[in-house]
Amino acid sequence: MTNLSVNINKVATLRNARGGNVPNVLQTALDSERFGAQGITVHPRPDERHIRYSDARELAPAVTTEFNIEGYPDEKFISLVLETKPAQVTLVPDGPDVLTSNAGWDTRAHADFLQPIIQRFKEAGIRVSLFIETDEDLIRGAAELGADRIELYTEAFAVNHASMGANAATPYAKSAELAHSLGLGVNAGHDLSLDNLADFVAMVPHLDEVSIGHALISDALYLGLENTIQAYRRQIELGWNRREH
Numbered sequence: 001m002t003n004l005s006v007n008i009n010k011v012a013t014l015r016n017a018r019g020g021n022v023p024n025v026l027q028t029a030l031d032s033e034r035f036g037a038q039g040i041t042v043h044p045r046p047d048e049r050h051i052r053y054s055d056a057r058e059l060a061p062a063v064t065t066e067f068n069i070e071g072y073p074d075e076k077f078i079s080l081v082l083e084t085k086p087a088q089v090t091l092v093p094d095g096p097d098v099l100t101s102n103a104g105w106d107t108r109a110h111a112d113f114l115q116p117i118i119q120r121f122k123e124a125g126i127r128v129s130l131f132i133e134t135d136e137d138l139i140r141g142a143a144e145l146g147a148d149r150i151e152l153y154t155e156a157f158a159v160n161h162a163s164m165g166a167n168a169a170t171p172y173a174k175s176a177e178l179a180h181s182l183g184l185g186v187n188a189g190h191d192l193s194l195d196n197l198a199d200f201v202a203m204v205p206h207l208d209e210v211s212i213g214h215a216l217i218s219d220a221l222y223l224g225l226e227n228t229i230q231a232y233r234r235q236i237e238l239g240w241n242r243r244e245h
């Protein structure tokens with residue numbers, strides 16, 4: 001079954017809006033686990049617009065499911081990950097000024113940059129995932145760099161799902177089959193939601209984890225966090241049961 005990792009970036013956005021500690025990011029993470037989250041994801045950006053490096057340090061010893069830190073591997077990020085030793089690090093090629101993640105890695109052009117970084121994290125016992133698009137050669141490049149997993153960047157799926165339905169996931173199914181054949185685990189994330197998640201899970205094989213934040217936290221404003229996490233878990237189960245086994 002595919003695991004749900006709840007990205008709590010937007011809880012930190014709300015917390016930072018007033019400069020205090022409400023909502024409490026750590027407590028929200030622990031409650032999310034209690035409500036059914038099978039992982040917690042954070043994406044500390046250089047400007048700390050939401051998740052701060054201090055949040056990651058506070059969360060690391062407290063999270064009891066899988067802790068996943070996402071981000072661009074500059075030296076400050078690398079040091080944070082090696083210090084906190086999450087279960088997984090997901091490397092994302094984001095520039096410091098992007099509104100949100102908007103591309104996957106070019107694992108060919110950036111091979112010399114990524115390879116030693118991946119090796120440092122693996123030597124520290126941290127699973128390494130690379131944020132990537134549905135490009136066959138770049139997925140092969142991720143495997144050649146020694147990544148443990150890829151995270152399929154699903155914005156294009158979310159955009160196309162409105163008009164194409166489940167067929168929007170066809171490129172991701174092919175990428176997941178290729179990744180699996182190369183010994184890579186398969187994660188996915190970005191703009192997944194209650195509307196599109198079951199179709200994605202039904203279509204994409206070998207899917208280890210989905211990390212979901214923006215839509216999930218937005219839904220929680222109406223449904224409550226516990227109901228929302230359980231609703232996302234149900235959508236994963238619905239998609240899994242629709243798979244052609």
Ligand SMILES: CC(=O)[C@@H](O)[C@H](O)COP(=O)(O)O
Nearest residue numbers: 009043070092100101189190
């Ligand atoms: C890599 C990815 O898709 C997520 O981490 C996404 O970038 C969330 O970042 P924001 O919450 O800053 O939009």
Ligand SMILES: NCC(=O)COP(=O)(O)O
Nearest residue numbers: 189190191211212213214
């Ligand atoms: N890796 C994707 C993630 O953590 C959350 O992305 P989103 O659901 O906030 O778009």
